[in-house]
Amino acid sequence: MPELPEVETIRTGLNLLLKGKRVVSETHDWPKGFPNAPADVKRFLLDAKVINVRRRAKVLMIDLSSGYSIIIHLKMTGQLVFIDGKERFGAGHPTDSLLGKLPDKSTRVVLTFKDNSKLYFNDQRKFGWMRLLPTISIEELDFFKKVGPEPLADNFTANQFIERLMRRSKSAIKPVLLDQTVVAGVGNIYADESLWGAKIHPETKVKDVSVQKLKKLFDELQKVLRLSIEKGGSTDKNYVNAKGEKGSYLQFANVFRRQGQPCSRCGTLIIKTRVAGRGTHLCPYCQKV
């Protein structure tokens, strides 16, 4: 569920909360979720300082002073929640309300820092993972070699977007948007939202969409991603930011989880269907094949 805006929101939070902190211990209950050998953890994680937190596509990278990075994929239900060791934020503060509630049964990994603050990696469904890698070797991973451009990068243009989509011109457009090698960071929510914005049916073949509509799709995709980052992402079920707070983008969503409600443009009831194996929300009047 965490897509680009959610992972970016977590990145911003972690960068503020973790920078300069020194790791003193790491515990995990689940080998697959943190596959590094204990000797490597001791050598490259313990006693290392957090230098920076980065994001590429839906992947987070916590760069350490040891020359290694923790790379993290949250997949569907992963959370990274930071809890300060001593400071109390006051009643009503989300982090304060989490005190004493973590770890819980979804907690897979706990990092403890020198000031006794902790970072909890929770993942109900265990699809996510985190592992240590030399910082300079990250870009050599298959995923990073193949992943497409960042859709919000300054130098990413509508023409590049269209050219990349057209490489799969015979496919339905929604699975192409979801393909991380075409454009990075788009998942089910923002695919449905941007296709509604551009009035494109998700099953339309890319080659059958006019260039004008593809340009519109580029604009709409950037628009929904930016709005969602501004709103702290989308919380459907599990997603929270680094302080345990939910995101509010879904209040502004036009189709996602809005089946049975009137389309905000034309009043036709939004439907939910299945496209390329994914739950797909659309307006049957605005979005025709």
Add this chain to the structure above:
DNA sequence: CACTTGACCTGTCCGC
């Protein structure tokens, strides 16, 4: 080779 389906998991919700 391009595309589709299944696997990975667990919690929730629906129908009987």
Add this chain to the structure above:
DNA sequence: TGCGGACAGGTCAAGT
């Protein structure tokens, strides 16, 4: 109320 099955949807691997 209990229980089986569908569903949630990111990514990789296997199958068509």
